[in-house]
Amino acid sequence: MSELRTSSIETRGKPGLKRYAMVIDLRRCIGCDACMTACKAEFDVPLGVFRTWVPYKVVGTYPNVRKHFMPRLCNHCDDPPCVRSCPVGATYKVEDGGFVLQHYDRCIGCKACMASCPYNARFMLPKSRTYTDITSVVDKCTFCHHRVTQGLAPACVQTCIGRARIFGDLNDPGSEVSRLVATLPTQVLRPEEGTKPHVFYIGLDRNNSEHGRAVYNPLDVQAEDRQAFNNNHQG
Amino acid sequence: MGDFNIFHHMPWSSTYSIYFFTIGISAALFFFSALSWFREEFRSLRNSAFYLSFVLLAVSGVLLIGDLSKPARFLNIMNPAYLNFTSPLTWGGLNLISFGLVSLAYFFMMRKNDEVMSRKLAVVGSLLALGLPVYTGFDLTVHQNRPVWNTPLMPILFVAMSLVSGAAVASFLGKGTEKLQAMLRGFMLWSAAAVGIMLISLLGTTAYGGTGQELTFMFMTSGTLGGIFIGVGILLGTAAPILLLLAPFGRQQSGMMLSALLLLIGGMALRYSILVGGQIVQTYF
Ligand code: SF4
Numbered sequence A: 001m002s003e004l005r006t007s008s009i010e011t012r013g014k015p016g017l018k019r020y021a022m023v024i025d026l027r028r029c030i031g032c033d034a035c036m037t038a039c040k041a042e043f044d045v046p047l048g049v050f051r052t053w054v055p056y057k058v059v060g061t062y063p064n065v066r067k068h069f070m071p072r073l074c075n076h077c078d079d080p081p082c083v084r085s086c087p088v089g090a091t092y093k094v095e096d097g098g099f100v101l102q103h104y105d106r107c108i109g110c111k112a113c114m115a116s117c118p119y120n121a122r123f124m125l126p127k128s129r130t131y132t133d134i135t136s137v138v139d140k141c142t143f144c145h146h147r148v149t150q151g152l153a154p155a156c157v158q159t160c161i162g163r164a165r166i167f168g169d170l171n172d173p174g175s176e177v178s179r180l181v182a183t184l185p186t187q188v189l190r191p192e193e194g195t196k197p198h199v200f201y202i203g204l205d206r207n208n209s210e211h212g213r214a215v216y217n218p219l220d221v222q223a224e225d226r227q228a229f230n231n232n233h234q235g
Numbered sequence B: 001m002g003d004f005n006i007f008h009h010m011p012w013s014s015t016y017s018i019y020f021f022t023i024g025i026s027a028a029l030f031f032f033s034a035l036s037w038f039r040e041e042f043r044s045l046r047n048s049a050f051y052l053s054f055v056l057l058a059v060s061g062v063l064l065i066g067d068l069s070k071p072a073r074f075l076n077i078m079n080p081a082y083l084n085f086t087s088p089l090t091w092g093g094l095n096l097i098s099f100g101l102v103s104l105a106y107f108f109m110m111r112k113n114d115e116v117m118s119r120k121l122a123v124v125g126s127l128l129a130l131g132l133p134v135y136t137g138f139d140l141t142v143h144q145n146r147p148v149w150n151t152p153l154m155p156i157l158f159v160a161m162s163l164v165s166g167a168a169v170a171s172f173l174g175k176g177t178e179k180l181q182a183m184l185r186g187f188m189l190w191s192a193a194a195v196g197i198m199l200i201s202l203l204g205t206t207a208y209g210g211t212g213q214e215l216t217f218m219f220m221t222s223g224t225l226g227g228i229f230i231g232v233g234i235l236l237g238t239a240a241p242i243l244l245l246l247a248p249f250g251r252q253q254s255g256m257m258l259s260a261l262l263l264l265i266g267g268m269a270l271r272y273s274i275l276v277g278g279q280i281v282q283t284y285f
């Protein structure tokens, strides 16, 4: 299936260019959080913020209940609104590969990109960090650009015990991601936003991935945690 | 048994709504000062409105820069090698800077009593002033995933709110004639009515929108923002002053002052709730 290309920035299906993508097979995810940990270690991701995270939702009614895991990360959208909205070009898309990356030295911290990302994939780095001197700018998943360009898999893919995360070039018809996207029903998050996400899910139930009425009545315990988070992470 | 999600904060804090408030008033006050070159009844506002507009512009600049997490890098927004013209912030930055420069030039021409130049700068400055609420509206409206923000109403709503708040402040400044008071009363009344109509339409489309919009509507009406948006913003800060201005009391000086005060309180509440309202639901995703 080829999608209609509506913006010149899109590179899916463009000959001669790579368009990396990730397929996440939710049937295989056991919620071990190894990917979150590997990512934290790879990038020294600070406390409280994540480049990739694995939220879960308990779905069903006893005795038919299950935990629905949904690993999340930047979707490296083919038509990324974050790139569009950055006033200084600090967020940019690598044409060959489709990585959406940051110029940390350019970012002014206006948070327009955070406001425009429909997936909450971006976060503000704290003012001081122990091992890394990149501070007070916006950060996010890079699809492990530094590893992928060396021929390695992203850290989360490499570590995934259930082989739930599969990474590759969607513009290469022979790649595993191309085969999965072509032969299995896949979903992306919020396709209606026109972002053309490049993280595809197998087995995603949109009833569980979208906002539900539960948003309006969050559990008390979550509300307290949320308050604590907000106190510690002011934009 | 709980669900687990990590938490996300709202990218744009309430400081932005103060910025929206001050920059909107600054733009409208410049417009009233500029109008004085063409309408005699505004003459008494020429200097005072301009000076306050300039002070508020400076305050807005400080607020805007102070809210960046890298304030010292604000100059990047003027670096031609970096500018990204698909971002409304880029246009806004350029608009702000040119408005500041034109304001300065206007100040000097006004002091020199150079009527021809002052008139020209008044027109150019007014157009740039119009750009300020327009771009703040665009800042919000371009985010396609944000309920309330993502509507073509935003730029026009911000222009109307800017006129309401500006006229309210001007009514405190204007020690002028009855004619001026009547004009300012008209500005307040008609632009507040326009704001009211736009808010009704905004509420309608939000209530009948998708899940995110529906939930946002709930937050903004019966939820955490209900008091400030409906209570202060719409009832106390828009509907009540409109009724007051229509009543005989509203034609008197004290009635106008009271309405102006309510409109200012309402203007701040509306800007705050629109800014925050568009971000609440997303923090749960
Ligand atoms: S998921 Fe968000 S941050 Fe990542 S490319 Fe898309 S819009 Fe940008």
Ligand code: SF4
Binding pocket: A085, A086, A087, A088, A089, A090, A091, A102, A106, A107, A108, A109, A110, A111, A112, A113, A114, A138
């Ligand atoms: S916070 Fe940084 S990367 Fe994001 S839009 Fe602003 S300047 Fe660009």
